[in-house]
Structures are given as C-alpha cells and as structure tokens.
Amino acid sequence: MAEEISVSGNGSDSTSTANISFNNNTAVSQDNTANITNNVDINADTGNNTADNNTNGDVSITTGDIDITSNIENNGINQNSVQTGCCQGGVDIGISGNGSDSDNTVNFTQNNNTNIDVNNNANVTNNVNGKANTGYNSANNNTNGNVSISTGSIKVSDTIKNNSINVYDIHASSGSVGDTSILIADNGSNSDNSITFTDEQNVVIEVDNSAVIENNSAWDLNTGHNDASGNTGGDVSITTGDILLTSTIDNSKINVGLVDVDCCKPDQGGNNPPPDVTPPPPTITPTQPCVSNCNPSNDNPSQGSTPGEVLPVTGASSSLLLLAIANILMLFLGWYLRLRSGRSPNFAYAR
Numbered sequence: 001m002a003e004e005i006s007v008s009g010n011g012s013d014s015t016s017t018a019n020i021s022f023n024n025n026t027a028v029s030q031d032n033t034a035n036i037t038n039n040v041d042i043n044a045d046t047g048n049n050t051a052d053n054n055t056n057g058d059v060s061i062t063t064g065d066i067d068i069t070s071n072i073e074n075n076g077i078n079q080n081s082v083q084t085g086c087c088q089g090g091v092d093i094g095i096s097g098n099g100s101d102s103d104n105t106v107n108f109t110q111n112n113n114t115n116i117d118v119n120n121n122a123n124v125t126n127n128v129n130g131k132a133n134t135g136y137n138s139a140n141n142n143t144n145g146n147v148s149i150s151t152g153s154i155k156v157s158d159t160i161k162n163n164s165i166n167v168y169d170i171h172a173s174s175g176s177v178g179d180t181s182i183l184i185a186d187n188g189s190n191s192d193n194s195i196t197f198t199d200e201q202n203v204v205i206e207v208d209n210s211a212v213i214e215n216n217s218a219w220d221l222n223t224g225h226n227d228a229s230g231n232t233g234g235d236v237s238i239t240t241g242d243i244l245l246t247s248t249i250d251n252s253k254i255n256v257g258l259v260d261v262d263c264c265k266p267d268q269g270g271n272n273p274p275p276d277v278t279p280p281p282p283t284i285t286p287t288q289p290c291v292s293n294c295n296p297s298n299d300n301p302s303q304g305s306t307p308g309e310v311l312p313v314t315g316a317s318s319s320l321l322l323l324a325i326a327n328i329l330m331l332f333l334g335w336y337l338r339l340r341s342g343r344s345p346n347f348a349y350a351r
Contacts, residue, residue, distance in 0.1 A: 003089060003090070003091045003092070004091075004092045004094075005018060005020060005091065005092070005093045005094070005106060005108065006092075006093075006094045006095075006096075007094070007095045007098065007104045007105075007106055008094065008095070008096045008097040008098060009097050009098070010098045010099060010102055010104065011098075011099045011102070012099030012100045012101050012102060012188060013099070013100075013101045013102065014098070014099060014102045014103070015102070015103040015104075016098070016102070016103070016104045016105070017104075017105045017106075017107075018105070018106045018107070019107045020106075020107065020108045020109070021107075021108075021109045021110075022088070022109070022110040022111070022112075023110075023111045024110075024111070024112045024113070024175065025113045026084050026112075026113070026114045026115070027114075027115045027116075028082050028084070028115070028116045028117070029116075029117045029118075030080050030082070030117070030118045030119070031119045032078040032080070032119070032120045032121070032166075033078075033120075033121045033122075034077045034078055034121070034122045034123070034124075034165075035122075035123045036074055036077070036122075036123070036124045036125070037124075037125045037126075037127075038072045038074070038125070038126045038127065039127045039129075040070055040072065040127065040128045040129070040130075041129050041130070042068055042070065042128075042129070042130035042131065042132070043130070043131045043132075044066045044068060044130075044131070044132045044133070045131070045132070045133045045134075046063040046064040046065075046066060046133070046134045046152055047063050047133045047134045047135045047136045047137055047151060047222070047223075048133070048136045048137065049061050049063065049137045049138075050137070050138045050139075051138070051139040051142070051147075052138060052139065052140045052141055052142070053140070053141045053142065054142040054143070054145065055142070055143045055144060055145075056143065056144045056145065057144070057145045058145040058146045058147070058148075058234070059139050059142045059145055059146070059147045059148070059231075060146075060147075060148045060149075060150075061137045061139055061148070061149045061150070062149075062150045062151075062152075063134040063135075063137065063150070063151045063152045063241075064134070064152045065134070065152040065153045065154070065155070065241065066132045066133075066134060066152065066153075066154045066155070067155045067156075068130065068132060068154075068155070068156045068157070068158075069156075069157045070128055070130065070156075070157070070158045070159070071159045071161075072126050072128065072159070072160045072161070073159075073160075073161045073162075073163070074124055074126075074161070074162045074163070074165065075161070075162075075163040075164055076163070076164050077122055077124070077164070077165045077166070078120040078121075078122055078165060078166045078167070079164070079167055079168075080118050080120065080167070080168040080169065080170070080257070081168075081169045081170075082116055082118070082168075082169070082170045082171070082172070083170075083171045083172075084114055084116070084171070084172045084173050085173055086173055086263060087173050087174060087175060087176055087178060087263035088110070088112075088175070088176070088178060089178050090178035090179035090180055090181070091108065091178075091180050091181070092180075092181045092183075093106055093108060093180075093181065093182050093183070093195055093197065094181075094182075094183040094184070094185075095183070095184045095185075095187065095193045095195060096183065096184070096185045096186045096187065097186050097187065098187045098188060098191055098193070099187075099188045099191070100188030100189045100190055100191060101188070101189075101190045101191060102187070102188060102191045102192070103191070103192045104187070104191065104192070104193045104194070105193075105194045105195075105196075106194070106195045106196070107196045108195070108196065108197050108198065109196075109198040109200075110198065110199050110200070111200045111202075112173075112175030112176075112200070112201045112202070113202045114172055114173065114175060114202065114203045114204070114205075115204045116170060116172060116204070116205045116206070117206050118168050118170070118206070118207045118208070119208045119209075120166040120168070120208070120209045120210070120211075120255075121209075121210045121211075122165050122166055122210070122211045122212070122213075123211075123212045124162055124165070124211070124212070124213045124214070125213075125214045125216075126160045126162075126213075126214070126215045126216065127216045128158055128160065128216065128217045128218065128219075129216075129218050129219075130156065130158070130218070130219045130220070130221075131219070131220045131221075132154045132156065132219070132220075132221050132222070133220075133221075133222045133223075134151040134152040134153070134154060134222070134223045134241055135151050135222045135223045135224045135225045135226055135240065136222070136225045136226070137149050137151065137226045137227070138226070138227040138228070139227070139228045139231070139236075140227060140228065140229050140230050140231070141229075141230040141231065142230075142231045142232075142234070143231075143232050143233055144232070144233040144234065145233065145234045146234040146235045146236070146237075147228050147231045147234060147235070147236045147237070148235075148236075148237045148238075148239070149226045149228055149237070149238045149239070150238075150239040150241075151223045151224070151226065151239070151240045151241045152223070152241045153223065153241035153242040153243070153244070154221050154222075154223060154241065154242070154243045154244070155244045156219060156221065156244070156245045156246065156247075157246045158217055158219070158245070158246065158247040158248070159247075159248045159249075159250075160215050160217065160248070160249045160250070161248075161249075161250045161251075161252075162213055162215075162250070162251045162252075162254065163250070163252055163253055164252075164253045164254075165211055165213075165253070165254045165255070166209040166210075166211050166254060166255045166256075166257075167253060167256055167257055168207055168209075168257030168258070168259075169257060169258050170205060170207070170257065170258065170259045170260065171260045171262075172203055172205060172259075172260070172261045173203075173261075173262075173263060174201060174203060174261050174262060174263055175201040175202075175203065176199060176201050176263065178263070180197070180199075182195055182197060203261055205259055205261070207257065207259070209255040210255075211254050211255050213251055213254070215249045215251075217247050217249065219245060219247075221243050221245060223240040223241040223242070223243060224240050226238050226240065
C-alpha cells in the first residue's frame with residue numbers, strides 16, 4: 001500500500017511545510033573458515049608365504065582374495081544464505097486546494113544503504129594410502145613332488161568426493177521506492193508550491209571465496225613376486241591373481257552461488273510468488289435430447305437414467321405453460337359471452 005503525503009486545504013497567506021525522511025541501513029557480514037583433513041591408511045596382505053626344502057610330496061601355496069572399498073565425502077561446507085527483505089511501497093505526494101498567496105513545501109528524502117560481506121575459506125586435504133598384497137610367496141628346493149603357487153585377486157574401489165563447498169545464495173532488496181505519484185494542482189493564485197523528492201539507494205555486495213582442495217590417492221597392489229626355484233622331480237606352476245583398481249575423485253559445486261538484487265511485491269512477504277489457490281472451473285457436460293428409452297420406469301432399474309433423458313417441466317417453465325392455458329380459456333370465454341349477448345355477427349354457411 002502506498003504512503004500518502006498531502007498538503008491541502010490551507011488558507012490564503014499560509015505557510016505549510018512537510019519534511020519526510022527515511023534512513024535504512026542494513027549490514028550483513030558472514031565469515032566462514034573450514035579446515036578439513038582426511039587420512040586413510042590401508043594395509044591388506046595374504047601373501048609372503050614360504051614352502052621350501054620339502055621332499056617326496058606335492059607343495060601348494062594358495063593365497064586369498066582382497067576386496068577393499070574406501071570412501072571420503074566432504075559435503076555442504078561453508079553454506080551462506082542472505083535475504084534482506086522487500087522494497088518499500090509506493091509514495092503519493094500532493095499539494096492541492098490551498099489558498100492564494102500560500103507557501104507550500106514538501107521535502108521527501110529516502111536513503112537505503114545495504115552492505116553484504118561474505119567471506120568463505122575452505123582448506124580440504126584428503127589422503128588415501130593403501131597397500132594390498134597376495135604375492136611374495138616362495139616354494140624353493142623341493143624334491144620329488146609337484147609345486148604350485150596360486151595367488152588371490154585384488155579388487156579396490158576408492159572414491160573421494162568434495163561437494164557444495166563455499167556456496168552462497170544472496171537475495172538483496174534494491175531498496176528503491178515503488179510507484180511514485182507527485183501532484184501539484186488547484187492551488188490559489190500567487191501561491192508558491194514546491195516538492196523535492198530524493199531517493200538514494202546504495203547496495204554493496206562483496207563475496208570472497210577461497211578453496212584449496214588437495215586429493216592424494218596412492219596404492220601399492222601386488223599379486224606377483226613369487227619364487228619357485230630349485231625344485232626337482234615334479235611340475236612347477238605359478239598362477240597370479242588379477243588386480244582391479246577403481247579410483248574416483250569428484251570436485252563439484254565449489255565457490256558458486258547466486259546474487260539477486262531486486263524488489264519483491266510488498267504483499268508477498270518473500271521472494272517467491274504465492275501459490276495459485278483458485279479452484280479449477282467445474283466440468284460441464286451438455287445433456288443431449290432424448291431419442292429413445294426415455295421412460296423413467298425402465299424394466300431394468302439398475303441402469304439408472306440414460307444420458308439425454310427428458311426431464312419434466314419445473315420452475316419458471318411450468319408457470320408459463322399455465323399462463324398460456326389461461327389465456328386460451330379467456331379467449332373462448334369472451335367469444336361465448338358475445339354469442340350470448342346477441343351482438344355477434346350472423347353466420348352464413350356456404351353450400
């Protein structure tokens with residue numbers, strides 16, 4: 001709703017002055033610092049087995065599999081949300097209807113100063129050091145037997161995610177006055193009328209984001225380095241397992257945000273428009289004239305009324321029908337009375 005400022009109805013030789021001043025100062029400061037260090041150390045070993053100097057028998061070394069999953073996730077660090085509200089409503093300023101030789105003055109001043117300062121500092125360090133071994137097995141100097149070494153497989157899944165770090169959402173009012181009306185009219189002769197309107201808006205938004213992210217992923221994976229030497233009198237076999245390493249490093253939404261400087265409507269009380277609560281119009285299906293099966297006493301009562309069924313005349317339509325019948329009866333009654341009075345003309349029948 002607009003503010004109304006009026007100087008009116010003052011007599012001649014009067015002096016009227018209205019001074020209006022609005023000063024609004026808004027200061028928002030946010031300082032965030034996050035220091036995060038994640039260290040993961042993994043050591044898995046099924047190897048380093050020895051079967052040496054055996055005689056008159058088979059020698060076999062079989063090592064187990066290794067399956068490792070490592071996850072590091074840093075999410076939602078240094079989140080900032082700033083809202084400074086809506087703009088001022090409109091202003092109606094008028095000088096009217098004052099007497100002659102009057103002196104009328106309106107001075108309107110509005111100053112809005114908005115200062116928003118957001119500082120985010122994030123230091124994130126992720127270190128993953130892993131070792132996995134199924135090898136380094138030895139079967140040496142065995143006599144009169146088969147020798148076999150079979151090492152297990154190694155499967156490693158390593159994930160490092162850094163998400164939504166130093167994210168800001170700033171909605172600041174521009175502070176300006178809404179629709180403004182200025183009117184000087186219908187004042188007396190030799191009157192002096194003056195309106196001074198000043199609207200000064202200052203919006204300063206400073207966002208300083210610093211993110212230092214270091215990701216280190218180091219793996220030492222081994223299924224080999226197996227030794228089967230100096231064996232006699234049998235077969236020798238070495239079978240090594242597979243190695244599968246999946247390493248994912250994901251850095252997303254870092255040092256990002258939105259700055260919106262605008263006005264919202266005063267009746268909304270926020271930045272989002274109100275939901276539409278108007279109900280949808282009702283669905284109207286036209287009724288077609290009945291062309292068959294119009295008897296309401298149908299042999300099958302479960303079928304109900306048929307679309308297009310003729311309904312009896314009710315309400316205003318029945319009244320019109322009764323009036324029409326009454327008019328016809330009155331016409332015949334008048335004709336009958338004229339015959340009875342003898343003033344009706346003679347009838348001649350053609351032969």
